[in-house]
Amino acid sequence: MAHRAEMRSPTAEPDRRWLGLVQTAAVACALLLMWLIGVLPRAATAPFKYQDWMGHLLFYPLFTVPYWISLWWLRRKKPGSLAWAVGTGLGGFVFLMPFVPLVANHYEEPAWRLITISSGLLLLAQVIFLAGAAITYFKMPQECRAKRPLLVGGAAAGVCVFIAALSMTPPSDIHKRQHSSEASAVGTLRELSRALELYEAKCAGYPSALSALAPPGTGRPPDCARMGSIEEAITPSASNPEWRKERAGELTRLLLGRESPGERFGYRFSYKPSEPVVSEQPGAPFYLHYKINADPLQRGKTGFRSFCVSDGGTIRLNWEAPAGPTDPAWD
Structure with missing residues (x-):
């Protein structure tokens, strides 16, 4: 039994190259999203009231929660954690695909250029994150993928966190x-x-x-x-x-x-x-x-x-x- 466990344990390990790519993309998604959200108030108009800046500082970082959750799970290098990574990546991707272009198209020249570039980088990082997590997960042996329902749970959690953060964000005075x-x-x-x-x-x-x-x-x-x-x-x-x-x-x-x-x-x-x-x-x-x-x-x-x-x-x-x-x- 011990010999069989030793034989299976190396194959259960995720591909480190893909795992590193997923972790890097998760960090990039979180940082790009925070930067994009920081750009929006300055791109819209000035001056902002004190309450506006407090609202951004308190509520907008909630959008990055799925990425930090994914990183925490990925560090454990287990099939269930990779399922959560794929799920949260999918949830964030489903939400950001319509949301980010909508935000980018809302602003006039010259603000829309900066927002469009940052939005494009964010979506690219999101695609890399989702694809890398999925490939890493499905490259693992069949017996290690018994927790597939976590994909659905992770996707639902990702969407819920994004929607909750959006609903908690105070409306802009602009x-x-x-x-x-x-x-x-x-x-x-x-x-x-x-x-x-x-x-x-x-x-x-x-x-x-x-x-x-x-x-x-x-x-x-x-x-x-x-x-x-x-x-x-x-x-x-x-x-x-x-x-x-x-x-x-x-x-x-x-x-x-x-x-x-x-x-x-x-x-x-x-x-x-x-x-x-x-x-x-x-x-x-x-x-x-x-x-x-x-x-x-x-x-x-x-x-x-x-x-x-x-x-x-x-x-x-x-x-x-x-x-x-x-x-x-x-x-």
Whole structure:
């Protein structure tokens, strides 16, 4: 019996060359994944809040757990441990195949290049890890592969760890700010459009500049040079007078360019009237049509989409360029 055990023990040993390859690939996967995750915040935009960095430090390393588990099992050089290595490699591969390209394609130039390169290296290391572990496992004698169910358990564990880490990761404030900026841009366009329609009803045309919508100075009556229609255009359903006053002040600063001219919440607003109308009223010339564009200062960072509104009040959007009259309407 002892003689038979001695005869079988050398054959039960995994191929050391393949084992070394698997261990190296496992370390590469873990390090590349941690590096990729560290790149994402810097590639997206700055500055990040303290909580964002804490979230990355606390939760993202969980993605590397399957690789460290595999390394620990591989050091034991047993059939069951190799089955776990194949299983966790398979689980990580199944998850990373759709996830990593999706992340890489989300970012704009030049960030996507760095992320795409690191993502490609990660997937290559993942393929080497999975292939090496599988070859090492199936090269072992038949009697040493009785723990094949561990492959299923390892794969399930790998997928579960990845999904758990992803679900525990706090949502990025970047996307919240981007969507908030888009909503603010659309709201501003609606208010400007209402103010322009109020102006047109009193002056028989649209102004040459948005500053004509601002309130007149103290003691000066409204006229077509300074109508003050922006105050009337603020959400009529808003019952809080303090909020309406604050909002009117924000829009007045935007109209008069007292801060960054025409810039607000990561968007640049531009007004273009067309088809002048002859008139001798204060504030002339007036126009038959207008168009206001709202474009992100940095597409993909301060906002994703461009918007525009024209006489008629329909807001339209475009994902890649300034919006125009042929673009789809905002729902």
